Amino acid sequence: MPSEIRKEQNKIPESVSGFAIFPLSLPSFPSLPKTCADAKHYLYIKPHEPAHPTALDERSLFISNVPFDANEGNLRALFADQLGGSRVASVVFDSSVPAAPTLKRWRTDAGKKDGEQRGKKRKRDEEIVAEGVVEDETSSLPKIWPGELRRSGGCAVVVFVDRGSMKGAWKEVQKVIKERREVQWKGSEGLGVERYRKHHAMKYPPREALQASINAYLSQFNRAELARNRLRAKQRSVPDEDGFITVTRGGRSGPARLEQAEKKKAELEERKKKSGVKDDFYRFQTREKRKEAENELRKKFEADRKRVEEMRQRRGKIRPEV
Amino acid sequence: MASPATKRRKLSYSDESDRSEGGYDNHDSDNLHSQGEDIERRDIEDTDDSMPDVEYTEEGGSYSIVNAENAATASPPNNEVESHTASAHAKADKTPYTRQSMSLRDGVYTSEVYKSNVFKLQVDELLQQVKPKYGKKKVPAENAMRILKSIIEQLPNRTPLSIPEARASLKSEGVVIPFPNPQPSKDAKYKLQYDRPSSINATGSYPLEIATQTEDSLSIDLVVTMPKAIFQEKDYLNYRYFYKRAYYLACIAAGIKTSKRGAFSISFGYLNGNHLQPIIVIRPSLHGDIDDFASSNFQIHILLAIPEKTFAESKLLPISNSIRPKGMEDGAETQSLSPTPFYNGSIQSDATVSAYLKLLHFTSSKSDAYKDACVLGRLWLKQRGFGSSVRKGGFGNFEWAATVALLLEPDPGTAAAVLSPGYSSYQLFKATLQFLATHNLSEYPYRLYAHDIIFPKGDNTPVFFDGPRKMNILFKMMQWSYSRLQAEAQTTIQMLSDSRFDQFESTFILKTDIVKYHYDSTLEMPLSKLQVDTNSDNYFPYLNETIGNIHKILIRALTDRVDIISFALADEDNWPISSNLPRENQRKTLLINFATNPITANRTVDLGPTAENKREAASFRQFWGEKAELRRFKDGSIRESIVWSTKNTSVLVLEQIISFILGKHLSLTFTENARFSSDTFAHLVPFGRIQGQSGIVPFVPLLNNLAGLEQDIRQLEHLPLQIRRISAADALLRYSAIEIPTSVCPNSTPASIVLQFEGSARWPDDLCAIQRTKIAFLLKLSDLLSAAKPSYVTRIGLENPSQPSQNQSYLDIITPQRFSFRLRIHHDREATLLDRQLKDKSLDGQSRESAASALAAYKRDFLQTPAHTQALQALCTRFPALSPSIRLTKRWFSCHLLSPHFSSEFIELLVARTFLQPYPWPVPSCATTGFLRTLAWIARWDWRHVPLVVDFSIGSNMNNTGLEPHSRALSTEDIEKIRMRFEAWRQIDPSMNRVVVFAATNLDNEGTTWTDRAKPEKVVAARMTALARAATDVIRSEEDNMLTRMKGKAIEPRNMGQFVSETLFISRVEDFDIIIHLPRKYSRARKISSEPQFKNLQLQQGTGELQTTLGFGPAQLFVAELRDIYGEAILWFWDSESFNIIVGLWNPQVTTARAWKVKASWNSLPTDIHRAEKKSKRTNLTDQMADMRVNKGAICNEIKRLGGELVERIEIN
Structure with a gap:
């Protein structure tokens, strides 16, 4: 079997669709089946060229199929120690386990944010999210996981300190593939039981830390709430592209509150119902009602017949069990 | 209000001449026939009603909807029929109840007439399916009958012979006369004689066309009526009739045997297991001749009958004696002799063969639905294991048909019949069951035209006396079989009265008499244990008597511990005509099955009469022997009593009683040959056997702790808000966790509870901020609790870091008794806020999706789980076997590695369904039956097309008016809505990527609370079904083994091994691709025994x-x-x-x-x-x-x- 795997590995192409295929040797474990002993991990690497270019692109590499235990530290070490010593500034991953907290955002807000605001630090409480606040170290809840993992087959963008480092790293990657040099993957430490034990301990943070974080959060929240109210006030007063004024909550002087409008509607309907002529007053009404009931029965029967027919098709013939 | 009426295809033929050969499955001619009538009738109706008719044509027949002004929906069928016949006088119809009236009645699709459309349509289809396809198969069978008839007609008369002469004469022809025991004495003065039969006819279900295809082989009864001349007036006495009958039968057998025509294999058998009435059983010879009817799967029974009134009917009433002791004078006083109802009934049944054939024929022409009702009854009886034979209970197809026919007769006393000929087949069926379920015929005999006959009391055999024919049609029934019939009828009536669920399958399709599903305990012992002498003259009566005795003793000894005791014994075998009466194989086994009452089954103390009550106390002492003790009880009374030991937990109290009492009264000893099995799966979970009176005992300490904790929390002062409620929300707290909660198991998970504060406007109106406020509350609560009761250990934990709008925190509490709880705070504003986000179009898609999943999580964790927990707590107290059954079923899921894919609540619903809709059985009363029936249901459940609907309120006597709207019982409309929702899901998601199984309850009409987001996935659900099917197959093959043993046959060697219940719990790991083994240190050993730790x-x-x-x-x-x-x-x-x-x-x-x-x-x-x-x-x-x-x-x-x-x-x- 191992020889087969090796043969297969020899057949591995060097690049695909512009991605360099970069094999990593993995640590070996005696408890794994023999067929997995020589397994290699494959990264797909290419200079970063996103659909919406940013200033960082020219000093970034895009890596796909990152190992589940990749993090900024061990990727930095990989380039520094085994790939010509290029210096990595930061790494952005597309996924994490556990997943990053989702912030609720408004549609318009999200569109704007994508383009010009990235990288620019805005004043915290001016960035408005649909609920809560954008948390900082003081106001966020204590973390309960030691470090993050990646979903299998995820990607990462490695940002180098400058353009030159990135070029150097990219060259080195290609060289390694050409020369079939072996590169070791050194995953993160402290996985397994140790990680879970730490997690279990972190799940129960000290009460002082909790109290402090809540206090910080609530004061930030009050500020954010003000900002949100401002936004709503704006939405109330400015018509959108179709000329409609959005109904939002808050603001008594606004056109109407959603709940009130609904309540009124139900009220009107109720009144309408009451004032109408009784529906069994005229003879034609009873006749029609009867006809309707009859049709209803007939329709029901038809539906049931169809159901039984379907049942028969599904199960075949009805036969008492033996 | 008029309603549509629909004509059902006529399934039977009104005219003898229609019954041409090969015409039985010729639907076309039938269609033409009935359609022709439709047109004719419509002409009439069109004159008095202007509504257009709608006609549907289907392959099976024509459905025509007519507007029938006289088909009033609400009025009972009788009136309807009468009014109709009055208006239909124009039609030239001989019978008062016409086909036309039938069609109108059928059209009224109300629960009155047919339960529901779906039920009715299924019944129609079933009736068609089970009709034997006469056609081709009929020809050879009818040929064979014709040949037999002509052979018998041509047999020569024989001169009268004495008994020894007759024996010798037939012996030379190779036939041994099947004289019933006791054998006739050699010096009897009377002579045996064979004369030409006075008639030969086909009888039974075949000519009536009510036979069904489900029987293994169809039997056609050919009845030969013996001439009156060969009998004397006094022949009814002392078996003389039966000796003459046996001789007559042997002569016919000899005649057929020597005849050159036709090659048949002939043997003797008993008619319905009645040893007094031997018959000839003719099977195809398998030679392939023209007379060979092998292909038809028929067998022909030759029955003997006598003309009516051959003997004085008054002498053969069930209350007279016909077996005189030896040496008694002819004219002596016979009043004091005990009556011989079985003997008399046997003679009367021979004398009334043609009378009953006439009755049934007449009834079927009088009531159109009668034949169908007979077929339905037949199926019902068959699925419940009843039959005409004595050992199958003595209530079979004939008895059913006769009962229905007689109930259609008006009783002269009250001038009203129980049934009306205008009833539909379903109404006839249900009303007959109702009659059987509600009348106690052994206490109050039912007499038709025979009010002058007084039946003695205390006999305990049921009486349904047919006056005109002077016969008790239930004469073959015994007390035990009658009570079983009643119980089954009661269950079915109960089931049919629930109009919300379709009970068609459980009524007619499911095989009900599977011991492992039906009963909780079984005693299996070889016949030899009963020590009935096979050589005895009275073997059969003795055997039946012994069984009757066992029944009586067990009923007295077990009192209310059991609901039903039933006996099962294999039928007698046929024997070749050239050999003597066979001795019964004593290796056959007798099965005694018990349906127990879970509350009382294992009670340890039985109370007898008080000491003052001398007579009863003496009888008590006599019955119980040395076990009876006189004891003083707490309330000061001094009573006889029996105390059973519970020291040896492997021997149940039930088993102790049975073995003691049978040993004492019948000196039966339990050795290795007799096996008692009870609740055979219960040992697989800790406390699987019901302890004491309920199944929830092991959970009581935990619940008590919770009550204490709640009290302590409520007593806290300075809480910022008042507490509205604290609710349980955990499998541990609804008695459904596999492992019972022990105080302090180091890595056990705490039991979840939910705390809700009174409403307050001070909460922030923002989801994330609410979560932080909850943490603040938990901190406060933790402080106050530790201050008030330092023995509580508390700490705050965090969860859901990726979903800031979902619950973020909980409080773990360890009580002084060291049980642990996990408390979360419920704030109802969250739902409104999430709902608002969900509908807010200005939020981006991802945000709204996360709001949707947060809302689902909120509803599940804070609304549904507590409600579900409360409902199950109530159910588990109501049904003692529910908790162990759930735990056993969960263990099955988890042993097959399926539990991560099914929410705990969903599995609980599956088991709860078995208890709330147990039909066709009564509510399970031990873990094993609950578990096995759940598996059987899973195996049958077509989750692709059928939703699981559970109504927690079924059977509880809660008054619905005072309850909150969501906990009301489901109505038909609710169920309809649930089905619509289910079908909508299937339309949205036909490939079942999101919702695979669908489970709704009366608390939760959504149906996806526990199963949304592919929990389980399709492949996993399919695996569940496959595993359940495999398990039911194992159960059925075990059942087959038991039946083989019952027949006294050797079991195939590969099935020899004892059935081990563990086999159902072993998973095949080889089916999977990757197997990760965890070291022992990190896996938990499965605890099976419930031994307490130190x-x-x-x-x-x-x-x-x-x-x-x-x-x-x-x-x-x-x-x-x-x-x-x-x-x-x-x-x-x-x-x-x-x-x-x-x-x-x-x-x-x-x-x-x-x-x-x-x-x-x-x-x-x-x-x-x-x-x-x-x-x-x-x-x-x-x-x-x-x-x-x-x-x-x-x-x-x-x-x-x-x-x-x-x-x-x-x-x-």
Whole structure:
């Protein structure tokens, strides 16, 4: 079997669709089946060229199929120690386990944010999210996981300190593939039981830390709430592209509150119902009602017949069990 | 209000001449026939009604909807029929109840007439299905009958012979006369004689066309009527009639045997297991002659009859005696002799054969639905294991048909009949069952035209006396079989009265008499144990008497511990005509089945009469012998009593009683030959056997602790808000956890509870801020609790870090008794806020999706789980066997590594359904029956097309008016709505990627609370069904083995091994692709026994240590991360109890090679160069188009890296 795997590995192409295929040797474990002993991990690497270019692109590499235990530290070490010593500034991953907290955002807000605001630090409480606040170290809840993992087959963008480092790293990657040099993957430490034990301990943070974080959060929240109210006030007063004024909550002087409008509607309907002529007053009404009931029965029967027919098709013939 | 009436296809023929050969399955002619009538009738109706008719034509027949002004929906059928016949006088119809009236009645699709459309349509189809396809098969059978008839007609008369002469004469012809026991004395003065029969006819269900195809082989009864001349007036006495009859039968057998025409295989048998009435059984000879009717699967029975009034009927009433003691004078006083109802009934049944044939024929012409009602009754009886034969209970097809026919007769006393000829087949069926269920015929005999006959009391055999024919049609029934029939009828009536659910399957389709499903305990013993002398003249009566005795003794000894005791014994075998009467094989086994009452079954003390009550006390002492003790009880009374030991837990109280009492009264000893089995699966979960009076005893300490905690919390002062309620929300708190809660199990998970404060406007109006406020409340609560009661240990934990709008925190509380709870705060404003976000169009898609899942989580955790917990708590107290059944079923799921894919609540619903809709059986009363019936239902459940609907309120006598709207019972409309919702899901998601199984309750009409987001996935649900089917197959084959043993036959060697219940709980790991073995250290050993651990050892463990380990499960965390990381590529299974292995299946989409792409979302391996190489423009590497597939080796390596020491070994298949 191992020889087969090796043969297969020899057949591995060097690049695909512009991605360099970069094999990593993995640590070996005696408890794994023999067929997995020589397994290699494959990264797909290419200079970063996103659909919406940013200033960082020219000093970034895009890596796909990152190992589940990749993090900024061990990727930095990989380039520094085994790939010509290029210096990595930061790494952005597309996924994490556990997943990053989702912030609720408004549609318009999200569109704007994508383009010009990235990288620019805005004043915290001016960035408005649909609920809560954008948390900082003081106001966020204590973390309960030691470090993050990646979903299998995820990607990462490695940002180098400058353009030159990135070029150097990219060259080195290609060289390694050409020369079939072996590169070791050194995953993160402290996985397994140790990680879970730490997690279990972190799940129960000290009460002082909790109290402090809540206090910080609530004061930030009050500020954010003000900002949100401002936004709503704006939405109330400015018509959108179709000329409609959005109904939002808050603001008594606004056109109407959603709940009130609904309540009124139900009220009107109720009144309408009451004032109408009784529906069994005229003879034609009873006749029609009867006809309707009859049709209803007939329709029901038809539906049931169809159901039984379907049942028969599904199960075949009805036969008492033996 | 008029309603549509629909004509049902006429299934029977009105005219004898229609019954031409080959015409039985010729539907076309029948269609023409009935359609012709439709047209004719419509002409009439069109004159008085202007509504247009709608006609539907189907392959089976024509349905015509006519507007029938006289088909009033609400009026009972009788009136309807009368009014109709009055208006239909124009029609030239001989019978008062016409086909036309039938069609109108059928059209009224109300629950009155047919329960429901669906029920009726299914019944129609069933009736068609079970009709034997006469046609081709009929011809050879009828040929054979014709030949037999002419053979018998041509037999010469024989001169009268004395008994020894007759024996010798027939012996020379190779036939032994089947004289019933006791054998006739050689010096009898009377002579035996054969004269030409006065008539030969077909009788039974065949000519009436009410036979069904379900029987193994159809039998046609050919009745030969003996001439009156060969009998004397006094022949009814002392078996003389039966000796003459046996001789007559032997002569016919000899005649057929010597006849040149036709090759038949002839044997003797008993008519309905009645040893007084031998018959000839003719089977195809398998020679392939023209007379061979092998292909038809028929057998012909030759029955003997006598003309009516051959003997004085008054002498053969059930209350007279016909067997005189030896030496008694003829004219002596016979009043004092005990009556011989069975003997008399046997003679009368021979004398009334043609009378009953006439009655049934007349009835079928009088009531159109009669034949169908007979077929329905037949199926019902068959599925419940009843038959005409004495050993099958003595209530079979004939008795059913006769009962229905007689109930259609008006009773002269009250001038009203129980049934009306205008009833539909379903109404006839149901009303007959109702009659059987509600009348106690053994206490109050039913007499028709025979009010002058007084039946003696205390006899306990049921009486349904047919006056005109002077016969008790139930004469073959015994007390035990009658009470069983009643119980079955009661269950069915109860089931049919529930109009909300379709009970068609449980009424006619399901095989009900499967011992393992129907009964809780079974005693199996060989006949030899009964020590009835097979050589005795009265073997059969003695045997029946012994069984009757056992029944009586057991009923007295077991009192209310059992609901039903039933006996099962294999039928007698036929024997060749050339040999003597066979001795019964004593290796056959007798099955005694018990349906127990869970509350009382294992009560340890039986109270007898008080000491003052001398007579009763003496009888009590006599019955119980040395077991009876005189005791003084707490209330001061002094009573006779019996105390059973519970020291040896392996021997149940029930078994102790049975073995003691049978040993005492019948000197039966239980040796290795007799096996008593009861609740055979219960030992697989701790406390699986019901303890005391309820199944919830082991959970009581935990619940008491919760009550204490609640009280302590409520008493806290200075809480910022008032507490509205604290509700339980955990399987542990609804008696449904497999492992019983023990105080302080280091890594057990705390039991979840939910606390809700009174409403307040001071909460922030923002989801994330609400979560923080909850933490503030928990901090406060924790402070106050520790201050008030320092013995509580509390700490605050965090959860859901990725979903800030979902619940973020909980409070773990360890009580002084060291049970642990996990408290979360419920704030009802969350639902409104989430709902608002969900509808807010200005939010981006991702946000709204996360709001949707948060809302689902909120509803599940804070609304549905507490409601479900409360409902199950109530159910578990109502049904003592529910809790152990749930726990056993959960263990089954978890042993098959399925439990991670099913929410605990869903499994509970599956089992609750078995208890709330137990039909066709009564409510299960031990873990085993509850579990096995649940499995059987899962095996049958077509979850692709049928939703699971559970109504918790069924059977509880709660008054619906005072309840909150959501806990009301389901109405038909609700069920309809649930079905619509289910069908909508199937339309939205036909490939079942999101909702696979659908389970709604009266608390939750949504139906997806427990199963949304592919929990389980389709492949997992399919595996559940496959496993359940395999398990039911094992149960059925075990049942077959038992039946083989019952017949006294040897079991095939491969089935010899004792059935071990564990076999159902072993999973085949080889079916999976990846197997991860966890070291013992991190897996939990499955606890089967319920032995208590050393308490002092537990208490020595410090609270600090406990705090660090409480709820800590590294294996659980590991497998959760495996799921997160390899979500799409691998489907994981594990045993959530023991965590000894984790196994995975590759998603078939990732193992096959596919075109390479950048974002595959699984660890991939580029393969297979299949296109020309070219130099990449950008790199100096050779670029190729490549395929990719999953990188199994690297993934194994990753798993090891992730798990570290949690992974002992990985196997790949």
